[in-house]
Amino acid sequence: MQGVQAKQLFGAKDAGSRQSPLPYGSYAKGCAAGSVALPETGPTWQAMRLSRNRNWGHPETIDYIRSLSAKAAQQPGWAGLYIGDISQPRGGPMLTGHRSHQIGLDIDIWMLPPKRLDLSRQDRENISSISMRRSNGAYVNDSWTRAHHEVLKAAASDPRTARIFVFPGAKVQMCNDEKGDRSWLRKIRPWWGHHYHFHVRLSCPRGASGCVNQDPPPAGDGCADAEQWVRNILNPPPPDPNAPKPKPRRELQMADLPRQCINVLQSP
Ligand SMILES: [Zn+2]
Numbered sequence: 084m085q086g087v088q089a090k091q092l093f094g095a096k097d098a099g100s101r102q103s104p105l106p107y108g109s110y111a112k113g114c115a116a117g118s119v120a121l122p123e124t125g126p127t128w129q130a131m132r133l134s135r136n137r138n139w140g141h142p143e144t145i146d147y148i149r150s151l152s153a154k155a156a157q158q159p160g161w162a163g164l165y166i167g168d169i170s171q172p173r174g175g176p177m178l179t180g181h182r183s184h185q186i187g188l189d190i191d192i193w194m195l196p197p198k199r200l201d202l203s204r205q206d207r208e209n210i211s212s213i214s215m216r217r218s219n220g221a222y223v224n225d226s227w228t229r230a231h232h233e234v235l236k237a238a239a240s241d242p243r244t245a246r247i248f249v250f251p252g253a254k255v256q257m258c259n260d261e262k263g264d265r266s267w268l269r270k271i272r273p274w275w276g277h278h279y280h281f282h283v284r285l286s287c288p289r290g291a292s293g294c295v296n297q298d299p300p301p302a303g304d305g306c307a308d309a310e311q312w313v314r315n316i317l318n319p320p321p322p323d324p325n326a327p328k329p330k331p332r333r334e335l336q337m338a339d340l341p342r343q344c345i346n347v348l349q350s351p
Contacts, residue, residue, distance in 0.1 A: 088334045092348055093175025097136060100173055100350035104141050106186035106287060107341040109295040114344035115174030115187035121145050127152035127163030129200050131193065131207045137177075140169040140187040143288050147243055148190065151283075154237045158230035162200050165212070167191030167280050173347050176335045186294065188285040192238070194278070196230065216278035220250040221316040232257050238283055239267040246300055248274035248282040251312040258306035268304040273312045293341060 093114065104117035118139040123130050128148060130138040152164040170187045171177060183189050193212040202210065215231070217224040235257065239247050251273035258268060274282075287294035301308075337345060 087337070088176075089337050089340055089344075090176035090178050090334065092337065093171055093173055094178040096171065096173045096348070098172050099139055100347050102347065102350050104187075104288075105291050105343075106141060106174070106188055106294040107343045107347065108186060108293070110183040110186060110189060110284060110297065112335060112340060113174060113186040113295070114340060114347045115139075115141065115170055115185070116343070116347045116350070118170065118172060118174065118187045119145055120172075121148060121166060121169060124200060125149065125152070125163075127156040127200070128166055129163075129197065129202055129207065130166045131210075132167065133204055133207055135168065137168040137171055137184070138166065139172045139174075140190070141285075141288060143243060144169060144187055144190060144285060147241060147283075147285060151192075151234075151238055151241065155234045158196075158233055160196050160198070160228075161230055161234070162197045164234075165193035165195060165197050167193055167212075175340070175344065175347075183284075188287070188294075190283045190285075191280045192283060193280050194226075194231065196228075212279040214278045216250050216252055218252070219316050220252050220275075220278060221313045222252040223256045227253065227256065229260070232260055235271065235281060236261075236267055238281070239270040243285045244270055245284045245286040245297060246270050246272045247284070248272050248277050250274070250276070250278040251309050251316065253278070253281075254309040255306070255313055258304065258309060265304045268306060269300050269302070272300060272305070273309045293343060 099118040102116040106115050121138040155161050156163040168191045174185050194215050195212040215227050254273045287296050
């Protein structure tokens with residue numbers, strides 16, 4: 084496997100490995116043993132873009148989606164959740180798209196409130212989510228509702244959640260609207276993109292010793308940081324002349340991944 088890009092190998096697998104469920108490595112450099120598929124349709128969710136075959140994750144991830152989508156279904160106008168990419172059947176780097184989503188613990192959840200959960204396979208290829216942002220992400224637009232706030236709050240309040248990525252204007256909106264407990268806001272992290280979907284990142288499951296957590300977010304609700312991010316969108320600071328040039332990214336080889344990822348690939 085010397086010299087072969089890991090994404091070619093992982094991208095070619097169409098089912099999970101018959102191993103105990105375990106993530107190996109970190110969100111953007113790892114793989115996942117024993118992943119299970121999110122059922123394409125459940126009582127309160129549908130998996131979208133089935134052709135990508137990225138509805139695979141750790142059993143905790145699948146359980147999280149069951150429970151969060153049941154809560155979402157209690158919101159007015161929401162039948163549940165439309166679920167975007169989780170991971171490939173054995174995790175790992177992908178041929179297209181994400182850098183993270185490699186260990187079965189990242190979930191993209193559409194911002195589009197599901198009106199119905201009987202979409203055909205073809206519908207799920209054709210329908211698109213909707214953007215929630217205006218002014219380049221500094222603010223939410225008219226599609227944003229209190230229900231979005233409640234769904235993200237429920238998502239962040241689950242103890243399994245490590246962080247949630249969403250565009251800065253949404254974070255600031257939730258900071259302004261939350262009049263009760265604010266502790267969950269700490270896990271809501273402003274990020275580029277993420278206005279058609281939000282991205283839930285779960286912590287490593289208990290006992291998964293080969294799984295590498297990210298450092299926890301800084302203490303506090305993070306609202307001042309988000310407000311600064313918004314000011315920088317509206318009034319971009321001049322470029323720093325001393326900023327280091329971004330290093331070109333090298334494609335991940337198998338040798339870059341945890342050694343267990345070879346077994347994950349080769350396992351039946
Ligand atoms: Zn994502």
